[in-house]
Amino acid sequence: MTPPDRIIPESAAPNHPGEREIILSARDVCVSFGDNLVLDHLDLDVYRGEILGFVGGSGTGKTVLMRAILRLIPRQKGIIRILGENYDEVEEAKKIKLDMRLGVLFQHGALFSSLTVRENIQVPMREYLDLPQPLMDELAELKVAMVGLAPNATDKYPSELSGGMIKRAALARALALDPDLVFLDEPTSGLDPIGAAEFDELIAQLRDTLGLTVYMVTHDLDSLFSVCDRIAVLGKKRVLVEGTIDDMLSFDDPWVQSYFQGKRARMIPGRIDKQETKQDPGQNPAGSKKSEAE
Numbered sequence: 245m246t247p248p249d250r251i252i253p254e255s256a257a258p259n260h261p262g263e264r265e266i267i268l269s270a271r272d273v274c275v276s277f278g279d280n281l282v283l284d285h286l287d288l289d290v291y292r293g294e295i296l297g298f299v300g301g302s303g304t305g306k307t308v309l310m311r312a313i314l315r316l317i318p319r320q321k322g323i324i325r326i327l328g329e330n331y332d333e334v335e336e337a338k339k340i341k342l343d344m345r346l347g348v349l350f351q352h353g354a355l356f357s358s359l360t361v362r363e364n365i366q367v368p369m370r371e372y373l374d375l376p377q378p379l380m381d382e383l384a385e386l387k388v389a390m391v392g393l394a395p396n397a398t399d400k401y402p403s404e405l406s407g408g409m410i411k412r413a414a415l416a417r418a419l420a421l422d423p424d425l426v427f428l429d430e431p432t433s434g435l436d437p438i439g440a441a442e443f444d445e446l447i448a449q450l451r452d453t454l455g456l457t458v459y460m461v462t463h464d465l466d467s468l469f470s471v472c473d474r475i476a477v478l479g480k481k482r483v484l485v486e487g488t489i490d491d492m493l494s495f496d497d498p499w500v501q502s503y504f505q506g507k508r509a510r511m512i513p514g515r516i517d518k519q520e521t522k523q524d525p526g527q528n529p530a531g532s533k534k535s536e537a538e
């Protein structure tokens with residue numbers, strides 16, 4: 245038996261009015277590779293329509309969790325429910341239908357280098373749908389426009405694109421099947437601050453116009469302060485805290501304090517200074533690089 249879908253009251257999701265549907269929930273998730281226990285009894289909720297920023301030191305398991313949620317790597321324990329369904333309990337045909345409602349932008353190697361942008365965007369269409377080529381072409385062109393790329397980018401190869409264009413093209417591919425929930429693993433890494441801010445704006449626009457839910461792994465403090473509705477912090481092999489920026493600023497943990505109240509975070513324009521850092525708390529409790537925050 246799995247628990248029924250939970251409805252979380254406003255008090256538990258303070259950024260949003262009314263009751264909110266949980267689109268993704270992870271409960272008691274454990275993932276290890278041999279002796280390397282990466283995730284240990286992790287819980288996480290993502291609400292429909294939100295942009296959730298998922299942060300944590302390098303090597304703490306952010307990508308592993310995303311891959312475990314997407315069933316790309318096995319987990320040893322725990323229940324993951326997506327779009328109201330427990331993947332472990334649904335039949336294969338339903339799994340495919342559920343997969344079609346998820347879009348993914350991976351951290352590295354976002355696009356197939358031997359395919360044009362058009363062909364990259366059409367990969368999920370070919371995998372899951374049986375559409376005539378002219379319709380797939382029209383859809384690919386639509387997705388290219390949706391992510392703010394010029395039409396002439398459609399027939400370029402990834403090697404002919406800038407880093408920012410590659411991210412946008414990869415986002416277009418993630419949106420190929422009109423998903424409900426998109427997973428973005430460090431979508432703005434490697435972009436200059438202006439490109440990153442534009443990408444954030446694009447994500448917010450797409451969320452607003454398409455009603456997307458966005459699960460975004462990021463180290464980008466600007467994104468966390470400007471575009472994320474809520475944030476979850478991975479540390480000590482589990483989610484240490486999830487909530488609003490205010491919740492992060494007041495959360496009593498050295499790494500969280502260092503990250504959100506550190507020198508770089510304090511330089512973000514317009515940030516709410518609930519508490520100024522009294523001292524640099526130093527080490528990340530999860531044993532990861534402090535340099536992530538500084």
Ligand SMILES: Nc1ncnc2c1ncn2[C@@H]1O[C@H](COP(=O)(O)OP(=O)(O)OP(=O)(O)O)[C@@H](O)[C@H]1O
Nearest residue numbers: 277280282300301302303304305306307308309351
């Ligand atoms: N397929 C795998 N096989 C064995 N170990 C793995 C595998 N994938 C990840 N790991 C290990 O899991 C841990 C977490 O890795 P992960 O890639 O999730 O980190 P991350 O939080 O995404 O870091 P970053 O911010 O640098 O991207 C690391 O110790 C990594 O070596």
Ligand SMILES: [Mg+2]
Nearest residue numbers: 306307351429
């Ligand atoms: Mg990663």
